[in-house]
Amino acid sequence: MSAVKINRRDFIKIAAVGAASLASVQIVQRAQANEAVPAGGRKWAMVIDQSKCTGCGYCTLTCRAHNDISPDISWNVVTKTGMVGGKDIYVARPCMQCAHAPCVDVCPVRASTYRPDGIVVMDYDRCIGCRYCEVACPYGARSFNWKEFDGPNPSVPEWGEPEIPRRPRGVVEKCSFCYQRIDRGLALGQIPGIDPDATPACVVACPVGARQFGDLNDPESNVSKTLRERVSYRLRDDLGTAPHVYYLPAEEARS
Amino acid sequence: MKKIPLPKFTPWMAWVGGLSIFIVAGAVAGGLVFWKGLSLTNLTDLVPWGLWITLDLSSIAMSAGAFSLCAVVYLLGLKRFQAVARTATFVGLIGYSMAVLTLMLDIGRPDRFWHSLVFWNKHSLLWEVTMCVTLYLSVLLLECLPIFAGFDWLRGRWPRLAEKMSRAHHYAPVLAIAGLALSMLHQSSLGALYGVLKARPLWYRPDISILFIISAIAGGTALTVFASMLSARLTRRANVDDAALERVAFLIGCVLVVYLYFRFWDALAMTYTYEPGRTEGLNLLTGGQLSFNFWVVELFLGIVVPMALLLNRRTRLLPFWRMLALVLVVCGVAAYRWDTNLSGLLVVLSYFPGEPAVAYTAYHPSLIETLTAAGILSFGLLSFSLGVRYLKVVDHRALQTRHQRIKEPVKVPVPSGD
Numbered sequence: 192m193s194a195v196k197i198n199r200r201d202f203i204k205i206a207a208v209g210a211a212s213l214a215s216v217q218i219v220q221r222a223q224a225n226e227a228v229p230a231g232g233r234k235w236a237m238v239i240d241q242s243k244c245t246g247c248g249y250c251t252l253t254c255r256a257h258n259d260i261s262p263d264i265s266w267n268v269v270t271k272t273g274m275v276g277g278k279d280i281y282v283a284r285p286c287m288q289c290a291h292a293p294c295v296d297v298c299p300v301r302a303s304t305y306r307p308d309g310i311v312v313m314d315y316d317r318c319i320g321c322r323y324c325e326v327a328c329p330y331g332a333r334s335f336n337w338k339e340f341d342g343p344n345p346s347v348p349e350w351g352e353p354e355i356p357r358r359p360r361g362v363v364e365k366c367s368f369c370y371q372r373i374d375r376g377l378a379l380g381q382i383p384g385i386d387p388d389a390t391p392a393c394v395v396a397c398p399v400g401a402r403q404f405g406d407l408n409d410p411e412s413n414v415s416k417t418l419r420e421r422v423s424y425r426l427r428d429d430l431g432t433a434p435h436v437y438y439l440p441a442e443e444a445r446s
Numbered sequence: 447m448k449k450i451p452l453p454k455f456t457p458w459m460a461w462v463g464g465l466s467i468f469i470v471a472g473a474v475a476g477g478l479v480f481w482k483g484l485s486l487t488n489l490t491d492l493v494p495w496g497l498w499i500t501l502d503l504s505s506i507a508m509s510a511g512a513f514s515l516c517a518v519v520y521l522l523g524l525k526r527f528q529a530v531a532r533t534a535t536f537v538g539l540i541g542y543s544m545a546v547l548t549l550m551l552d553i554g555r556p557d558r559f560w561h562s563l564v565f566w567n568k569h570s571l572l573w574e575v576t577m578c579v580t581l582y583l584s585v586l587l588l589e590c591l592p593i594f595a596g597f598d599w600l601r602g603r604w605p606r607l608a609e610k611m612s613r614a615h616h617y618a619p620v621l622a623i624a625g626l627a628l629s630m631l632h633q634s635s636l637g638a639l640y641g642v643l644k645a646r647p648l649w650y651r652p653d654i655s656i657l658f659i660i661s662a663i664a665g666g667t668a669l670t671v672f673a674s675m676l677s678a679r680l681t682r683r684a685n686v687d688d689a690a691l692e693r694v695a696f697l698i699g700c701v702l703v704v705y706l707y708f709r710f711w712d713a714l715a716m717t718y719t720y721e722p723g724r725t726e727g728l729n730l731l732t733g734g735q736l737s738f739n740f741w742v743v744e745l746f747l748g749i750v751v752p753m754a755l756l757l758n759r760r761t762r763l764l765p766f767w768r769m770l771a772l773v774l775v776v777c778g779v780a781a782y783r784w785d786t787n788l789s790g791l792l793v794v795l796s797y798f799p800g801e802p803a804v805a806y807t808a809y810h811p812s813l814i815e816t817l818t819a820a821g822i823l824s825f826g827l828l829s830f831s832l833g834v835r836y837l838k839v840v841d842h843r844a845l846q847t848r849h850q851r852i853k854e855p856v857k858v859p860v861p862s863g864d
Binding site: 272282293295297299301302318320321322323325326327328329330331334335336337359360361362363424426427430431438440 | 489559567573791798
C-alpha cells in the first residue's frame with residue numbers, strides 16, 4: 192500500500208481548491224490591470240461647447256506654435272459640419288485620448304501608450320513609422336511626417352513659443368493634451384484647467400471660451416460640473432473607444 | 447590554334463541584363479526614398495498604405511507554397527512531391543526577402559526596424575506578423591541550406607561545409623512543423639491585420655484572415671508550379687516530374703473552389719443592409735474604380751477561369767492551359783491584396799455626429815513607388831533564375847539521386863551527439 196492514496200472525492204476537492212485559487216489570482220490581476228487610473232488619481236478630459244465655437248481656428252494655430260508642428264499637419268482640426276438656428280456649427284477635433292484606443296492596441300512597438308492620467312502618449316524615439324495607428328484611428332487624429340520639418344515655424348512667435356522638440360521625419364505624431372504644460376503646472380502647484388500655464392494651449396487660446404479642461408475624477412472640477420449640468424456626447428461613441436473629449440451639442444436657444 | 451570566342455549574346459544574358467536594369471533603377475529609386483523620405487510617394491495620411499504594402503502582402507502570399515508543400519511532404523508523407531516542395535521552399539525564401547526589402551522602404555524609420563523585436567506589443571497583429579516573419583525567414587533559410595549546399599562552386603571550395611549544410615535536410619520534418627505553425631499564424635494574421643480595425647467597416651470582419659490564407663495557399667503553390675514548368679521549358683538545367691506537378695495543379699483547382707466559396711459569401715453577405723463605410727467600400731469593388739480588378743482580374747480570371755482549367759482533366763494535362771491557369775491564379779491573388787487594401791482606405795468615414803458622412807479619396811502609385819516595386823520584383827525573378835541555373839532548384843531527377851547518396855549512412859545507427 193502506498194503512503195499517499197487519494198480517492199476520487201479528495202481529488203475533486205483538491206482540484207476545486209486549486210482552480211479557485213488560480214481563478215482568484217487571475218481576478219486580482221485583472222482588477223489591478225483595470226485600474227489604469229489609480230484611486231484618487233487624475234483623469235484629464237476636455238469639453239468642447241459647440242454652441243460657442245465660431246470656427247476661428249485659433250486653437251489649431253496655437254497648437255502648432257506650442258507643439259512646434261509643421262504647417263502641413265494639424266493636431267487639432269476644425270471642420271464646419273452644419274447649421275443650427277442660422278449659425279454655422281463646427282467640430283473641433285483634438286486627439287480623443289480614448290480609454291480604449293485602437294492606436295495603442297495596434298502599435299507593433301508600444302510607441303503609443305496610456306499614461307495613468309488617461310492621456311495617450313507617443314514615444315517618438317520608438318515609433319518605426321509603419322502608420323498602422325493612422326489606419327486604425329477612427330478620428331483621423333494622427334499625422335505622419337512625410338517630410339522633414341525644417342526652417343522656421345510660421346506660427347511662432349505670433350501664436351506662442353515651442354515647448355517640445357520637433358519630431359523627426361518618418362514618425363507619426365498626434366495631439367498630447369499638452370501634457371508638458373500639465374506636468375510642469377502640477378510640479379509648480381498649479382491646477383490644470385484653472386491656471387492657464389498648466390492648461391492645454393488650445394483651451395487657453397480659445398477667444399470664446401468654448402473649451403474646458405479638467406479632472407474627471409474630481410467631482411468639483413469644471414468639466415465634471417459641466418458634464419453633470421449639460422447634455423454631452425462623444426464622437427463615434429458607438430465604436431466603444433471611450434474618448435476623453437466630450438462635446439456639448441449646439442442648441443438653438445444657446446447660439 | 448585556339449581563338450578566344452567572343453561572348454555570344456544569349457537569351458539568358460538578355461534576361462539577366464534586362465532584370466539588372468530594373469534592379470539598378472529600383473535601387474536608385476530606393477536610395478532616393480531613404481534619402482528624401484516618403485514624401486516621394488503618393489501616399490497620404492488618408493491612404494498611408496499603397497503599392498508597397500500590396501507587393502509586401504503578395505510576395506508573402508506567393509511564398510505560401512513552401513509551407514503548404516512541405517506540410518504535404520513531411521507531415522502527410524507524400525514523398526512524391528518532395529522535389530516540388532524543394533522548389534517551393536526556394537520560392538518562399540525569395541518571397542520573404544522581397545517582403546523584407548519592401549517593408550524597409552515602407553516604414554518611415556527603417557533604422558528602427560528591430561524595435562518590434564525588442565519592444566513587444568502582444569496586442570498588435572503587426573508585431574505578431576513581424577515576429578513570425580523573422581522566425582519563418584530563419585526556418586526558410588535552414589530549409590534552403592541543402593539547396594545552397596548543392597552549389598558546385600561551394601562544394602568545390604568548401605566541401606566539408608557543403609556536406610554539413612546538406613545535412614540540414616534531416617531536420618526537414620521538424621522545420622516543416624515549425625514552418626506550418628508560423629505560416630498559418632501570420633498568413634492569416636496579415637488578413638486579420640485589416641480585419642481587427644473597427645474604424646474601417648469594410649475590413650472589420652473575421653473572414654478576411656481565412657481568405658488570406660486560402661488565397662495564399664492557392665497563389666503560392668501556383669507560382670511554384672508555374673515557375674517550375676516555365677524553367678523546364680526554357681532551360682535544360684531544369685527538369686520536372688510533370689505527373690507530380692499535374693497532381694499539385696489539380697489540388698490548386700480544389701483550393702480555388704474553397705476560395706471562391708468563401709469569397710462569394712464574404713462579399714455577398716455584406717450587401718444585405720446599408721452600413722456606412724462598408725457599403726461604400728463594397729460599391730468601390732462592385733461598381734467603382736476597383737470594379738474591373740474585382741470582377742475581372744480577381745474573380746473571373748483569378749478564380750473561375752483557372753478553377754475550370756485546372757479541374758478539367760483535358761486542359762490540365764495540356765501545359766499551355768495549365769500554365770495559363772496558374773499565372774492567372776497568381777495575378778488574381780495579387781489583385782485581391784490590392785483590392786483589400788484600397789477598398790478600405792479609399793473610403794473616408796467621417797467622425798461627425800449623426801449619420802457618418804462618407805467621402806472617397808484616390809491613390810495612384812508614384813513613379814518612385816513603381817520603380818522600387820519593379821526593382822524588387824526583378825530581384826525576385828533574378829534570384830529564382832540564378833537558383834535554377836546554379837542551384838538546380840528545379841531539378842527533380844538530381845534530387846532523387848543525391849538524396850539516395852546522402853541517405854546511405856543514415857541507415858547505420860550513429861551516436862546522436864552530433
